[in-house]
Amino acid sequence: MSFLQEFWKFLRVRKKFWLLPIMLMMALFGGIVVLTQGSAVAPFIYTLF
Amino acid sequence: MRILGISAFYHDSAAVLIEDGRIVAGAQEERFTRRKHDARFPRHAIDYCLATAGCGLDDVEHVAFYDKPFLKFERLLETYVASAPRGFSSFRIAMPVWLREKLFLKDLLYKQLREISGNFSDRSKILFAEHHFSHAASAFYPSPFEEAVVLTLDGVGEWATTTVAIGRGKDLTIEREIHFPHSIGLLYSAFTYYTGFKVNSGEYKVMGLAPYGEPRFKDLIMDKLIDVKDDGSFRMDQRYFNYATGLTMTNRRFADLFGEPVRKPDVEPLTQFHMDIAASVQAVTEEVVLRLTRSLAAEFGIENLCMAGGVALNCVANGKILRDGAFRNVWVQPAAGDAGGAIGASLAAWHQELKQERVVQPGDAMHGSYVGPEYATAEIEAALDEAGAVYETLEHSDMIDTTARALAEGQAVGWFQGRMEFGPRALGNRSILGDPRSPDMQKTLNLKVKYRESFRPFAPSVLREDVSDWFEIDSDSPYMLMVADVAENRRRQMTDEEQALFGIEKLNVVRSEIPAVTHVDYSARIQTVKADVNPEYHALISRFRELTGCPIVVNTSFNVRGEPIVCTPQDAFRCFMGTELDLLVCGDTILRKDRQPAHLKQTYEDKYELD
Numbered sequence: 001m002s003f004l005q006e007f008w009k010f011l012r013v014r015k016k017f018w019l020l021p022i023m024l025m026m027a028l029f030g031g032i033v034v035l036t037q038g039s040a041v042a043p044f045i046y047t048l049f
Numbered sequence: 050m051r052i053l054g055i056s057a058f059y060h061d062s063a064a065v066l067i068e069d070g071r072i073v074a075g076a077q078e079e080r081f082t083r084r085k086h087d088a089r090f091p092r093h094a095i096d097y098c099l100a101t102a103g104c105g106l107d108d109v110e111h112v113a114f115y116d117k118p119f120l121k122f123e124r125l126l127e128t129y130v131a132s133a134p135r136g137f138s139s140f141r142i143a144m145p146v147w148l149r150e151k152l153f154l155k156d157l158l159y160k161q162l163r164e165i166s167g168n169f170s171d172r173s174k175i176l177f178a179e180h181h182f183s184h185a186a187s188a189f190y191p192s193p194f195e196e197a198v199v200l201t202l203d204g205v206g207e208w209a210t211t212t213v214a215i216g217r218g219k220d221l222t223i224e225r226e227i228h229f230p231h232s233i234g235l236l237y238s239a240f241t242y243y244t245g246f247k248v249n250s251g252e253y254k255v256m257g258l259a260p261y262g263e264p265r266f267k268d269l270i271m272d273k274l275i276d277v278k279d280d281g282s283f284r285m286d287q288r289y290f291n292y293a294t295g296l297t298m299t300n301r302r303f304a305d306l307f308g309e310p311v312r313k314p315d316v317e318p319l320t321q322f323h324m325d326i327a328a329s330v331q332a333v334t335e336e337v338v339l340r341l342t343r344s345l346a347a348e349f350g351i352e353n354l355c356m357a358g359g360v361a362l363n364c365v366a367n368g369k370i371l372r373d374g375a376f377r378n379v380w381v382q383p384a385a386g387d388a389g390g391a392i393g394a395s396l397a398a399w400h401q402e403l404k405q406e407r408v409v410q411p412g413d414a415m416h417g418s419y420v421g422p423e424y425a426t427a428e429i430e431a432a433l434d435e436a437g438a439v440y441e442t443l444e445h446s447d448m449i450d451t452t453a454r455a456l457a458e459g460q461a462v463g464w465f466q467g468r469m470e471f472g473p474r475a476l477g478n479r480s481i482l483g484d485p486r487s488p489d490m491q492k493t494l495n496l497k498v499k500y501r502e503s504f505r506p507f508a509p510s511v512l513r514e515d516v517s518d519w520f521e522i523d524s525d526s527p528y529m530l531m532v533a534d535v536a537e538n539r540r541r542q543m544t545d546e547e548q549a550l551f552g553i554e555k556l557n558v559v560r561s562e563i564p565a566v567t568h569v570d571y572s573a574r575i576q577t578v579k580a581d582v583n584p585e586y587h588a589l590i591s592r593f594r595e596l597t598g599c600p601i602v603v604n605t606s607f608n609v610r611g612e613p614i615v616c617t618p619q620d621a622f623r624c625f626m627g628t629e630l631d632l633l634v635c636g637d638t639i640l641r642k643d644r645q646p647a648h649l650k651q652t653y654e655d656k657y658e659l660d
Contacts, residue, residue, distance in 0.1 A: 002172065003153055010119045019126055026148060 050403070051108055053095065054395030055158070056115040056183075056387050058151065060086045060249055063388035063471070064094035065420075066102050066109075067395045070405055072191070074101035075420040075471040077388045080616040086250060087613075090161045097422055099165075106166035113176045113398040115183040115390030118154040120207035122147060124229060128293055136294025176402060178394040180206025181358070182214075182223065184385075187393030188357035189216035190400060190407060191414040192380040196353060198345050202338070203358035203386075204234035204249075213345060216355065219400040219407040230293040231285045233337050234360050236275060239290055240330040242298035244323045245312030256365055257505050259331035260570040261553055262324030266307060267332045273306060275333065281341030319504070324553075335366045339373055346375035353378045357393070361385040361530070362473065364574050368532035371524065383418040383528035384472030392471075417582040418528060419478055421469025424618055429635045432618040437649055440640045448637045449585075453592035456484050456602060460631035461498050463607055465621045466585045469614075474529045475606035476576060477510055477586035479614050479621075481630065483565060483603035485509055490565035490603055491556075497629040500653075501610035504553055507603045508574040509566035512590050515600040516577050519563070529576040529604075535561045540571060565603050576604060609653060627653020 011017055054065040057078075065075035074097065079085055081093035099105060125147070129140045150157055155175055162169045178186065184201040199214040199221065210232035214223045237255065238248045246254050277283045287293060291300040297311075304310050309322055342354060354376035361367065362385045371379050382389050399405050424432075426442060433440050443451060455462055462482045470476045481498060483490045485507075495503050508529050509519075517523040522533035540561045547558045561567040580587040594600040607615045609628060615621045618635050625633040625640065626649050633640040 003156065006155070007119065014120075014123065016123060019123065022126055022130070026144060 050110045050399075051102065051104065052111045052113055052395045052398050053098065053106075053109045054113050054115065054391035054393070054398075055091060055095070056389075056391040056394070057090050058088055058154070059116070059387060060088050061386055061388040062088050062091040062094070063384075063391045064091040064098050065391040065395050065471075066098035067399060068102060070190075070396065070399045070407065072392065072414065072416065072420055074098040075384075075392065076422065076469065076616075077471070077613075079613040080421070080469065083613055083620070085611060085613050090157075092161070092165070095165060101422075106162060107168050109174075111174050111176055111398050111402075112158070112162060113178060113394035114154070114158060115178060115387070115394040116180045117177045117207055118151055120179065122152055124205075124208050128229070132294045139294055139296055142296070176394075176398050178397045179209070180390065181209040181212040181226070182221075182397060183390040183393035184357040184382075185212060185214040185216075185221060185223065185355075185393065186397040186400075187384065187389040188355035188361075188380070188382045189214070189221055190396040191382065191392065191410075192216075192353075192355045193409060193411065193413045194353040194355065194378065194380065195409050196351055197355045197380075198349050198351050198353070198376070199355045199357075200338075200341065200345065200361075201356070201358040202233055202360035204238055205229045205232055210234060211341075215349065215351070219405065221397070221401065227282060230287055230290070231283060233283065233334060234358070235290075235292055235298070236285060237330060237334055237360065237363075239292065239298040239303070240326060243303065243307075243311050244319075244326055245314040245317065247314075248298060252359070253362065254502070254505065255327045256331060256363055257568075258319070258324055258327040259365070260328070260568050260572065261504065261555065262321065262326070262328035264328040264332035265325050266329035267336075269306065270329055270333045271336070274303075275337075277333075277337055277340060279340060280344035281337055281339075283337060319502075319553075331363075331365060334360070334363060335369050338363075338366050339369060342370050342373065343375045352376060353380070355380050355382070357382040357385045357389060359386050364530045365532045365572070367530050368522075368572075371522075371531055372533075379531075380413065381528065381530040383415060383470075383474065383476075383530065385530070386473060389472065412582070415471075418470045418472050418474075418476055419468040419583070420471050422616060423468040424636070426636050426638065429618045429638050433622060433635070433638065433640070436619060436622050437646060438622055438640055439644045439646065440638050442638045445637055448634060448639060449588050449592050451639060452589055452632070452634050453596055455632045456482060456593055457596045459484050459487050459490070461490075461494060461629065463621055463625050463630045463633040464586075464589075465607065465615065465618065465633070465635040467583075469616055472528070474576075475604065475614055476527070476529065477578060477583050477604060479607040479616070480510075480604045481607050482510075482589075483507075483605075484597075484599075485563035485565040485601045485603045486597065486599055488559050488564045493629075494565075494603065494605060499605065499609055500628070504556060506568045506574070507566050507605050508576060509563065509601045510576045510578050510586065510590060510604040512587065512594065512600040513577040513579045515594070516575065519601060520573060520575055522575060525579075526575045526577050527579070527582060529574055532572050532574050534571045535563065535567050535573055539563065540567075563599065563601055566601065609656075612656070623651060624653070627651040627656065
């Protein structure tokens with residue numbers, strides 16, 4: 001819950017409300033992908049993310 | 050009041066503990082886990098910091114993280130949206146990682162901290178500083194200046210890739226930023242990738258390779274890839290790069306521009322072309338930072354410059370900034386990379402969030418960067434006993450004398466003393482040392498001890514009081530972050546035949562009285578050593594000077610290629626037995642290779658993945 005509050009606050013401060021629909025879509029469809037992946041520290045060529 | 054600074058989850062995770070604004074302990078996680086650039090939560094480093102301060106996590110008032118994940122996520126989404134549908138392959142890999150963990154970084158940190166102490170229950174104790182603000186804080190707050198211009202340059206943080214800030218007393222204010230995808234760090238990394246080295250760790254190899262080449266592509270880079278204005282601000286033509294949306298740094302158009310494909314490491318050899326490419330990107334980087342520093346000096350009228358961020362580890366460019374004279378004083382954070390963000394985040398919390406006054410320390414507040422673990426003689430002896438090593442413990446002055454004599458005889462010495470360094474450089478406490486006068490020392494150390502490319506140069510550690518006799522510099526460079534030329538009268542004139550040699554062939558030509566630390570362009574990456582900062586190291590070099598007349602030793606980090614720098618006496622002994630080091634000195638304990646049991650010898654060369 002605190003995450004949602006903080007993220008909402010972040011969107012307000014940054015005035016980036018247009019990110020919200022993208023976030024909602026990803027939350028809906030992303031679940032399946034998320035559950036099939038490994039660790040956060042993935043060996044990318046360059047960890048820009 | 051104690052604040053724990055953490056840098057983690059991208060590369061080089063680290064922890065730092067400050068007490069009332071003073072750095073008490075700090076270390077990178079890789080040193081404990083023995084995994085180079087370890088990016089995991091720095092549990093071992095935190096345990097070390099707390100143990101050194103003699104406290105638990107319950108005694109820590111705040112935990113400061115060096116980066117803001119929401120802002121970074123914003124940048125990712127905006128970049129993907131702006132370039133859609135290109136970038137889907139990168140998006141598909143990045144998003145699961147973010148939606149699973151990185152977006153919930155505060156929860157992740159909270160859980161990990163609760164594993165250290167079940168009493169940790171206040172989420173508001175966790176603070177976040179912006180990536181470049183952490184860098185700027187790490188550059189300004191420990192610096193010896195009351196007022197300074199602070200320049201941070203790296204690949205990318207959240208949005209910023211280049212930041213200018215002004216520091217006065219406890220105040221630090223960001224004045225302007227250059228944003229992703231325009232990044233001098235990523236430009237350098239793109240060429241690192243193109244020349245076949247690993248991005249994020251191979252950049253210093255490109256810098257080392259540059260003097261073997263001619264910057265014949267400099268104009269092409271400035272014409273096509275990067276538009277640099279007179280004040281040093283720049284924009285990059287993204288049509289040549291792939292890092293913003295792809296999984297490589299450069300694309301085909303980039304390769305076509307220079308006429309060769311990306312070099313395949315360990316299959317294709319380095320050629321003069323790659324050396325010229327390295328020289329060219331180095332020249333462009335210097336051009337950008339010099340334009341930046343000149344315009345900043347003129348604009349703000351402040352005589353002090355502080356620097357951090359990965360590009361600030363480019364000691365060749367740093368040396369040029371110093372010699373350029375636009376700023377009278379230049380101070381570079383020794384842990385200029387992301388590990389140093391842990392220092393910056395904790396100090397930013399102390400001075401900015403908690404509004405605590407800053408007291409400028411004479412010299413600086415980094416304690417020579419010696420803030421890592423140390424081991425008493427009894428602990429060293431116990432570790433060596435357990436390993437089955439044959440050793441003798443000498444009087445301190447005898448240890449210094451014996452080591453200096455071994456160096457003078459041309460032996461390669463593993464030197465393990467006091468507290469481990471924080472940051473990427475070994476500064477005389479976890480170092481491999483040699484005689485700089487020896488013409489073969491560079492090759493011997495590279496090929497038989499470090500198992501790395503023969504072109505890689507070594508750095509000299511020189512007594513501060515003698516530095517101007519040997520090099521064209523007369524200022525402190527305690528962190529090996531300034532390059533200067535060997536003094537004219539110490540150089541050896543090359544014959545016409547030698548002058549005509551190209552590229553790597555020049556390596557075998559003796560160019561000065563101290564060939565092992567003289568790069569092909571007569572430059573050297575200098576560490577000045579002062580008695581009040583590192584008395585043991587100063588005593589050793591002083592004794593070496595008494596024996597040889599030379600106040601310099603070769604200093605390279607105590608590890609092999611791809612291995613993190615040694616942390617414990619056990620690590621030091623393993624590295625000693627796996628390489629052709631002749632002598633190992635741990636505190637006052639001395640080990641000679643020819644007296645060690647043969648069965649303890651290790652195969653070390655292939656133990657670590659090449660970087």
